[in-house]
Amino acid sequence: MRIIVTLKSEKTLFQKTLLEKYYSAMNSYIYNILSKNETLKELHDEKRFKGFCFGSIHPISDGKIIEGKEYKLIISTPVPKIAETVFFGMKEGNELCLINSGEASFKICNVMINNFSLKKNDYLETLSIITLTQSVENKIKSLDV
Numbered sequence: 001m002r003i004i005v006t007l008k009s010e011k012t013l014f015q016k017t018l019l020e021k022y023y024s025a026m027n028s029y030i031y032n033i034l035s036k037n038e039t040l041k042e043l044h045d046e047k048r049f050k051g052f053c054f055g056s057i058h059p060i061s062d063g064k065i066i067e068g069k070e071y072k073l074i075i076s077t078p079v080p081k082i083a084e085t086v087f088f089g090m091k092e093g094n095e096l097c098l099i100n101s102g103e104a105s106f107k108i109c110n111v112m113i114n115n116f117s118l119k120k121n122d123y124l125e126t127l128s129i130i131t132l133t134q135s136v137e138n139k140i141k142s143l144d145v
Contacts (some may be wrong), residue, residue: 054076
């Protein structure tokens with residue numbers, strides 16, 4: 001499942017400034033949402049697969065995030081409970097402040113879930129490494145492909 005979040009920048013800033021703290025700030029933001037769910041509140045402290053990931057805010061051009069422009073953020077998870085909690089925790093109109101008191105602030109314009117599954121003859125094309133796994137005896141094992 002993919003949670004696609006449309007954000008509107010409330011300030012202009014350089015991409016480099018955002019990226020200095022973006023990943024830890026976004027991680028904290030998501031864990032804060034998850035902590036409000038009784039079954040997920042301890043997820044951060046557990047030493048296991050966390051169940052979600054997210055990418056960079058995009059599209060950014062000329063190395064700047066422009067005030068008033070819309071950007072996208074994609075959060076991925078195979079865990080329906082995480083998707084549901086994050087989806088309902090990111091309310092439209094709320095501010096998403098990622099760096100020091102508003103230095104990188106965004107308004108949440110839209111949140112939607114895109115659920116898809118691959119079919120037998122589908123293929124993925126990516127520059128990133130993809131690790132395929134399966135659950136064997138309650139442990140995650142890599143598949144040799």
